[in-house]
Every structure is written in structure tokens, then in C-alpha cells.
Amino acid sequence: MASRRDFLHQGLRLTALGLVAVPLAQAEAARAGRDQVDAPGTTELEPPPDLFDAQVVDIDFWVKPRTLSLIRPQSGERTSVLYWKDGEVIDAAYQELCHLLRDVNGKASIAIDPKLLETLWASQAFVARYGLDRPLEILSGYRTPASNNRLIEQGVPAARQSLHMSGKAADVRIAGLTEEVLGGLVKSFRQGGVGFYYRSGPKGGWIHTDTGLNRTWKG
């Protein structure tokens, strides 16, 4: 049983990571308004059904060692790496994740926002508690401005000021989870923007997650 002092210490650490800084994030959002746009021509959604609600997880969830299992369908790469332990990011593992989340077309990488890794890990770890132990598919991570422009020219949903270009966004899916369920879960972490990209077909759509302002859209 953790002492009260330990608990407070953990709380401070979590605050430093931005995990429990929700009121601050909301204040920022209110101040900045909606001028930070990553979703051209999209609409605000009602909250999805509460199939998962990350706000109910216990503090133990957040302090356990974190392993991220990712696959990159575009390049066929996969990795499963312990990247965070005892409140610290493990540098070699972090570098490996930055490489996996690179711009595969533009052959360039960037320092990925650790907060984004936290959201990816939390989503995966949360559904694993329900027996869905599957890698997270990274459809898009970092994008060079040239790659982002190419997507816009091709008519693929991409914003001119996309947070993908600063290593703060990823497009993801988990096999077996609908966009509604995965997006609802990511949204419940309240760690940034969530875009729901519903698509028909065998693989379905995807979820955009970023560490910008808390907001939701359908693309």
C-alpha cells in the first residue's frame, strides 16, 4: 500500500507529465479558442457512447512500466518496446519509437511529443485490460511539410497546419476496434484532439490523435 507521501509524489509526477493537468488544458483551450485547426471542413461530434472511459482508471495504471507494441503497415515494421519506467522515458526506446513514427515517404524523423506516446500507450494498455492484446497500427506519424502538402494535393484528409508536421499527431487503428470505440477511448483521456475517420471496407477507418487542444471532429 502506497503511503500518502508516495501518492502525493506520484500525483506531482503525473501533473508534470500533463496527465492530471486537465483544468489547465481546458483553460488554455478557452483562451486560445478554436484557431488551432487540424480538421478542415469538419463538424463537432456528440460524445460517443461510454464503452470505455479512461477517467475511471486507478492511479496504478499510470505508474506501471509502459511497453508500446506498434506496427507500421506501410513499411511492414513492428516493434514492442519498454519505453517508460519509474517516471522516466528510456532514451534508446524513445529513439526507436521516433524512428517507427517517422515519415516513411519523406525518409525523415523528428522528436515525437512524449505526450503522444503516452496517449498511444494508454489506449493500448487500456484495451489490453479487456483482453484485446493487439498492436497499434500507425498509419501516419510524423510528416514533412512536403509529404503533408502531397496528401492535400491528393485529396487525402490533411490540414495545412497539421500537427503531424511537428511530431504531435498520429493516425492509428487497432484491429477489432471500431473507430467509435477507439476514438471514444482516446477522447476520454482528454489529452488533445481526436478525429474520427469512418470508412467502409475490410479494414475500416482510423482515428487521428494529437496533443493539441482538446477537440473532436469527424473527417
Ligand SMILES: [Zn+2]
Ligand atoms: Zn492525422
